[in-house]
Amino acid sequence: MTGKTIVITSGKGGVGKTTATANIGTALAMRGNRVVVVDTDIGLRNLDVIMGLENRIVYDVVNVIEGVCKLNQAMISDKHDYELFLIPAAQTRDKNAIEPEQLRELCAELEKDFDYVLIDCPAGIEQGFKNATAAAQEAIIVTTPEVSAIRDADRIIGLLESSGLHNPKLIINRIAPEMVKRGDMMDQKDVESLLAVEVIGLVPADEQTVVAANRGIPVVHNSKSSAGGAFMRIAARVDGEDIPLMAIEPKNGLLSRFKGMVGMSGRTYSHA
Amino acid sequence: MRELLRWLFNISGKELDNATAAMSKDTAKQRLKLVLIQDRLELAPEKLEDMKKEIWEVVSKYMVVDDDFMEFEVRRVEDLTVLVSNIEVKDLSELTPAPTG
Numbered sequence: 001m002t003g004k005t006i007v008i009t010s011g012k013g014g015v016g017k018t019t020a021t022a023n024i025g026t027a028l029a030m031r032g033n034r035v036v037v038v039d040t041d042i043g044l045r046n047l048d049v050i051m052g053l054e055n056r057i058v059y060d061v062v063n064v065i066e067g068v069c070k071l072n073q074a075m076i077s078d079k080h081d082y083e084l085f086l087i088p089a090a091q092t093r094d095k096n097a098i099e100p101e102q103l104r105e106l107c108a109e110l111e112k113d114f115d116y117v118l119i120d121c122p123a124g125i126e127q128g129f130k131n132a133t134a135a136a137q138e139a140i141i142v143t144t145p146e147v148s149a150i151r152d153a154d155r156i157i158g159l160l161e162s163s164g165l166h167n168p169k170l171i172i173n174r175i176a177p178e179m180v181k182r183g184d185m186m187d188q189k190d191v192e193s194l195l196a197v198e199v200i201g202l203v204p205a206d207e208q209t210v211v212a213a214n215r216g217i218p219v220v221h222n223s224k225s226s227a228g229g230a231f232m233r234i235a236a237r238v239d240g241e242d243i244p245l246m247a248i249e250p251k252n253g254l255l256s257r258f259k260g261m262v263g264m265s266g267r268t269y270s271h272a
Numbered sequence: 273m274r275e276l277l278r279w280l281f282n283i284s285g286k287e288l289d290n291a292t293a294a295m296s297k298d299t300a301k302q303r304l305k306l307v308l309i310q311d312r313l314e315l316a317p318e319k320l321e322d323m324k325k326e327i328w329e330v331v332s333k334y335m336v337v338d339d340d341f342m343e344f345e346v347r348r349v350e351d352l353t354v355l356v357s358n359i360e361v362k363d364l365s366e367l368t369p370a371p372t373g
Contacts, residue, residue, distance in 0.1 A: 161350070184295065190301055196348065
């Protein structure tokens, strides 16, 4: 098996890198792939809690690199019946604990055994970013439709290009369709024209993403969630399927209007 | 039932009225366009303005160009950064030959 390593990065923190990594990884595994997700945010690990695996950590990525444990000892199997594994970040070390070359070797080893190796990259453009990107053949950039996130995404695109990672794909996360409709939020076209990269997914703002994080069960497990559906389609595109992007529309159906009137409005959005 | 439907849809029609108001996303786009040029060229805002002015001065030595119409764009082509400038030439007849030597 010769898999590929994809880094999920953003520049700015808090735009949804870890959520995207957990969900794309889970969705790829649901599709029958052997998947391992690697948290490289050393000192600030979070992929474990988003996936609900925080109580099962014994060893971490730094332990593997330093030879304290074997590779398979640091791999935590997801609770579900498909092939998904997590290699957690070390929490008590810092970014300089590993070198880009060491992570590259680790991922090359994983590629022999997995279809996909997904790297959750830390925010910023320092050592952690250099470590995470050195190991990858492809990059997915996560942004939100906000000026600060887009500006940072542009910096990241430039840095990826100069380190030889061409044609990164873009996920636009937390789109609020009603704001887009009012002209108070940039849409897909606006973001595309500024950043000039291919968009691989549009993810609506969805309360269910927060609920999923609370429970430690990635939102792709919730078949009714619009964000979950969007991540499923992103995984399918990563997996080589040609699925057109769907515009995100505010839900204006009769039923939701009724619900709104009688005070049952749990704001939900359709499609991505 | 038809009355009920019309009543329901009238409510949703109101949402459309807001579309005519000033759109903050256009401001965001305009600001980002400039900031991204500065970032991509790694140039401070005032340096960018200086460069713009100097390029304009050089070009206007040789032809009549529009004062207002001068556009900058920075594109990435693979690992190259390309600066593209559009300058509107007003009058070619006043074109003075470039000094030789």
